Amino acid sequence: MVKKLALLGAGRIGKVHAKAIGEDKRAQLVAVADAFPEAAKAIADAYGAEVKTIEEIEADASIDAVLICTPTNTHSDLIERFTNAGKAVFCEKPIDLDVSRAQACADVVRKNGGKVMLGFNRRFDPHFQAVRKAIDDGKIGKVEMVTITSRDPGAPPPEYIKVSGGIFRDMTIHDFDIARFLLGEEITSVMASASVLVDPKIGELGDYDSASLVLTTASGRQAIISNSRRATYGYDQRIEVHGSEGSVAAENQRPVSIEIATKDGYTRPPLHDFFMTRYTAAYAAEISAFLDCIESGKAPSPSIEDGLIALKLADAALKAAKEKTVVTL
Amino acid sequence: MVKKLALLGAGRIGKVHAKAIGEDKRAQLVAVADAFPEAAKAIADAYGAEVKTIEEIEADASIDAVLICTPTNTHSDLIERFTNAGKAVFCEKPIDLDVSRAQACADVVRKNGGKVMLGFNRRFDPHFQAVRKAIDDGKIGKVEMVTITSRDPGAPPPEYIKVSGGIFRDMTIHDFDIARFLLGEEITSVMASASVLVDPKIGELGDYDSASLVLTTASGRQAIISNSRRATYGYDQRIEVHGSEGSVAAENQRPVSIEIATKDGYTRPPLHDFFMTRYTAAYAAEISAFLDCIESGKAPSPSIEDGLIALKLADAALKAAKEKTVVTL
Amino acid sequence: MVKKLALLGAGRIGKVHAKAIGEDKRAQLVAVADAFPEAAKAIADAYGAEVKTIEEIEADASIDAVLICTPTNTHSDLIERFTNAGKAVFCEKPIDLDVSRAQACADVVRKNGGKVMLGFNRRFDPHFQAVRKAIDDGKIGKVEMVTITSRDPGAPPPEYIKVSGGIFRDMTIHDFDIARFLLGEEITSVMASASVLVDPKIGELGDYDSASLVLTTASGRQAIISNSRRATYGYDQRIEVHGSEGSVAAENQRPVSIEIATKDGYTRPPLHDFFMTRYTAAYAAEISAFLDCIESGKAPSPSIEDGLIALKLADAALKAAKEKTVVTL
C-alpha cells in the first residue's frame, strides 16, 4: 500500500525530497508545512499535496511518516514530537548543532522505540554503493586507507554560514559518515587543519572554508578528507579505498560525458553543478530505503546513532583545528 | 493539459515506452492493445490504463496519440489508420521492411497531414545531443568524418532474426539515422562488408551478424559504421565526429563507474547490458519531444521521411554487401 | 659485437633512425650518404660517423648493414644493389610506387638470399605490441573486426604530395600493414571512399586527404581504416580489435598526461605532434629487431613480402576509390 508522507520544510533540500517522493510509486506526498506558506504551497501544488501546519500533520493518523527538512535548530524537537506521535521520521543532518541536545533526542527515540533515519544521502549513491560492495565482496582485501575528496562548487551565503554550525558540522559531516561507511571500524582519533582561503567573510564569521583531516581507527586504519567550499570545475565528490589486495575508487560524475579535442587539448565538460543533480539517484534510493523500513519494520540505516557519531566527530574536528591538537575519542 | 496516450504492442519496446510515459507528468497511458491480452494487461495494470482493442482506441476521441510498438509488418497500416483517425502517431522503426510500402504510407501521411514521429531514440540521448550541440556551436569546425560503433551484447533468437528484415533494416537503421543526424548532408553512396562471424544459424537464415560500412555524402564527407551482434563487454554505443577544427566523441556508458585496481590491473565494470538501461534518458526525452509536438503543433522530428531515408540506406547496404559493389543513391 | 651501419638518406626519417642507432649499444653509425652533403654531415657529426658516397659504402666490407631512407624512387635499386653486396638492408616504406618494380625487386632479393626488413615502425610500438600479445594470449577470442584510426596532424607540402604516390601508398600503407598484423588473415577485398576535405591543392594534384576504408578477409573478418591529413589535436593513432570473447584497444599517447580542471571543463594536453615523438620507442625497438636479425640470421619481419602486399593493397584502394567499386584481390 502507498505510504503517505508529509514534508516539514519547503526549502532547497525539501524540494529534492519532494521530487524523489513524486517519482516513487510506493509513496505519496500528502502534506507540506513551512514557516513560509508560499514555499509550502509551491511544493504542495506540484505534487498534489496540501499545505498543513505541523500540528495538523501530527494529528493526522493517515500520515505514515514525516521528512524533517526544517532549520537545524528544530530537528531534535521535531524528531521527538513525531516519534512520540508514532510516525516514522526521516531527518536531514545534522540532528542538532549541540551534541548533548542530539544525545538527549537519541535517548528519547531509544525510549519511545521511534523509527528515525538520518539523511546521509551519499550512502545511497550507486557508485559509492558499488565501492562498498567491492569491499564486501573481498575485491580489495582488508580495508586500510580511505580517501574522500569533497568540495562544493561555491560557498554558501553568510546567512547560511551563520546558522550552519561551521564547515565540520555542515559539510564534513557527510564525509565523516562516508568514512565510517567504508572504514568498517569506529574512528578513535581526529586531526584537522582548517583555513580561510576562499572567502575572508567566512573567516570573519568564525568559520573555515578549507580543511584537511586525518581520522584513525583503533586498529590503525586511516581516512583522509579534503574539503573546500570552492571548486570552479563543479561538485567534486570522490572516494577511494585502499586495501591489502587492491584499491577501489568512485570517480566524479558529470551530466554528459563527451570529449572535445582541438588544438588546445582534450576537454570534457565540468562536473555536476551541485548535490541536486549529482545525487539524484541517491535521493531516490534513500527514499526507497526509508519506505522499505516503514514497510518491513526493520531498523533504519543510517540511524540516529550514526547521526550522533558524525556530530561528535565534527565537534572533535573543530576542537582539533582550533587548538591545533589531535583529539582522541 | 495531460495528453492521453494509447500503446499498441505490449512487447519489450512497448514496456520501455510505457515506463517513460509513466514518469512524464504531461502524459497518461490510458489504453494498451496487444494480440496477447495478458501482455497488454500487465502493462495496463502497472500504469493504471485499460486493455482495449485497436478499434476501441481508434474510436476513442479522448485519446490524443498512439505509440505503435507492434510487429513491423503492421506499422504502415496502423500509421495510416491512426493518422486518418486524427491522432498523433509515434512509430517504432522501421516503417516497413518494404520500401515501396513505406513510401506509400509516407504519401498517405503527407496527404492526410498526419503527425508521425519515428522511434529513433538515439537522437535523444543526452550525450549524443551534446555531440550534436558541439557541432552546432562550431567547436569542431566543418564536419568531415563520422565514426559510429554500434554492437549489441548478444544476437537475438532465430525467430526474431526471421522477421527482422536483416541486420541492416533492424540494427544498422539506427546508425544510418545517427550518421545523417551528425553528417549534416544526405548520403549519396553506400559500401558494406557483411559476414557471419558470431552465429552460423544467422547465416543459415540468410542474414549477417557483423558489418562494416562506409557512407559518403555529395561533398565527400564520410561515415563509418561498425556493427556486431555480439559484444561480451556490454552494449557498445559510441560516436565520434571529426571536423576541420577538432573532434568530438561520446564514449560508452556504464551503470556504475567505479574502478578496482589489483595485481591484475585496473578494472571498470562492463557497459550497460542493453538499450533499455543504456537509453533510459533518451526514451524519456523522446516521449517528451513527442508531447512537445502534440502540444505545439510543430512537425515531429525524426519524421516519417527520416524513417524512409534510413530504410532506403538499409536496402542500399544490403545490395552493396550481397553484390560486393558500391551503391549510389 | 657492435654492428656497423650506414645511413642512406639524411632527411627527416633518416634523422629518426640515426637517433635510434645512436642510443643502441649494439650498433654504431659509421657512414652517412645524401645528395646534399651538408645534410649528411649534420647527422654524421652528431653521431661520430663519416660522410661517404653510396659507392664507398657499398665497397666497405666492414659495414654490416644499410638503412635506406632516400626518396622512394631509389628504394628498389638500392635494395637490389646492397643485398647483392651482401649487406643486410633496412628500407623505409614503400618499396616502390610501382608494384611491378617492387615485385621485381622482391624477386631479386629472393634469388640473392638478401636480408631485407621493411620500415613498418608501428608494429614495434609497445602499445600495439601489447594489443597483439593480448590477441595471441587469447584474451579476446577469435579476431573479428579491426578498427584503425590514423590521422596526421597536418598535410605535407605540395612538393611531397607530388612524389608521395598518393595518400594510400604514402599514409594508409602503414594501416594496411597494421591491419594485416592484427587480422591474422590475408585481405581479399578492399573498399575505399576518398575525398578532398582538408586542402583543395591536394585535390588539384590528383590526391585525396580524407579516406575511409573497409578491408575484408576470406573468412569475413573486417578491418576499418579512417585516415585524414589533418587532426588539430595532434597525431591520432588508435587501434581496436574486436573478437568473439572481447575487445582490446590502444588509445592515443601524449607527451605529458596531466589534466587541468576549471570552470570550462577538464582538459588534457594535445597528443604527440607527429611520428618522431609518438613512435620514439617503436623506432628504437625496430632498430633492435633489425640488429637481432643481423646477429641471429633469422628472417626479418616485416619482410619485403609484407611491403609488397601493403603496396598491392594501396593500389587496390586507389582503384576502389577512383572507380567507386569493390576491388577483390
Next chain:
Amino acid sequence: MVKKLALLGAGRIGKVHAKAIGEDKRAQLVAVADAFPEAAKAIADAYGAEVKTIEEIEADASIDAVLICTPTNTHSDLIERFTNAGKAVFCEKPIDLDVSRAQACADVVRKNGGKVMLGFNRRFDPHFQAVRKAIDDGKIGKVEMVTITSRDPGAPPPEYIKVSGGIFRDMTIHDFDIARFLLGEEITSVMASASVLVDPKIGELGDYDSASLVLTTASGRQAIISNSRRATYGYDQRIEVHGSEGSVAAENQRPVSIEIATKDGYTRPPLHDFFMTRYTAAYAAEISAFLDCIESGKAPSPSIEDGLIALKLADAALKAAKEKTVVTL
C-alpha cells in the same frame, strides 16, 4: 665539453644513475667505487668506466663531479670531502638520518662554496613538471591544497628497514619535497597518523608501513600525503593541486596503456612496477639538470637546503605520529 663523472655506490640507485649518464651525450661515467668490487665492476664494465677507490676519485683532477649513492650514514662525510676537493656533488636523499649532522654538513658546504644537488628525482618527472608549469602559468589561480598519493608496490626487506631511518625519512621525504615544490610556501605544521597494517615485522623494527599526513603553511595552504608500503596494482604516484581557479592533476603511469574489454569488464594493465621504470625520464632529466649546473655555474636545485628542510619535516612527522600531536616548525 663532456663532463667526467664518478659514481660512489653501485647498488640499485647507483645503477639507475649510471644508465642515465650512459644515455646523456654531455656526460661520461669514468669511475665507479663500491665496498663490493664486483658490484662496481659490473657497472664500470657496462659503461666503459674504471673501478676506483674513493681516494683515487678524490685525487683525480680530471673528474668533474661525483654521484653519492652509498649508504646514508656516509653521505655527509662524502659531501664534505668531495666539495672540499672542488668537485660538484650529486647526493641521494637523505643527507643523513640525523638532522644536526646534516645541518653541520650543509654548513660546511656553505663555507666551502660547494655545488651540491640533492636526489629528489620526482621534481624532474615530465608530468609533475607539467603540473608545476600549469601552476606557474596561472591555470589554477592561487594554490590552496596539494594532495600526494605515494605508495610503494611492496615493502623493502627488514635489513633495509633497519637502516632506512623509518618511513618518513626514507619514503615520505620525497613527498615532503614535492609538497614544497607545489605549495609555493614553507610548511609550518605537521600532523601524521602512522600504523602498521602491511607487515607486523615492520612494527617490530619500530617503523610504520602506512601513513596519512597533513602539512600546513603559514597562510593556511594544506598538503595531504597518503603513504603505504604496499600497492598490489603497482607503484602509485599521483599528485593533485587545487587552486582558486581550478585544479591540476598528474595521474598514474603504466608501461603500456591498452584496455581489454570482456564480460568481466574493462581492464588496463597494472602501473609501473617501481621507480626504476616509473621515473626513467625523471632520472634522465635530473642528470641533465646536474650537468647544466656544472656547465653554467648556477646553483643546483634541489639544493642541500632543500634536503635539510625535507629531513626536518620527516623528523617532525615522526614526532607527530609517535606523540599523537601536531608539530609546529
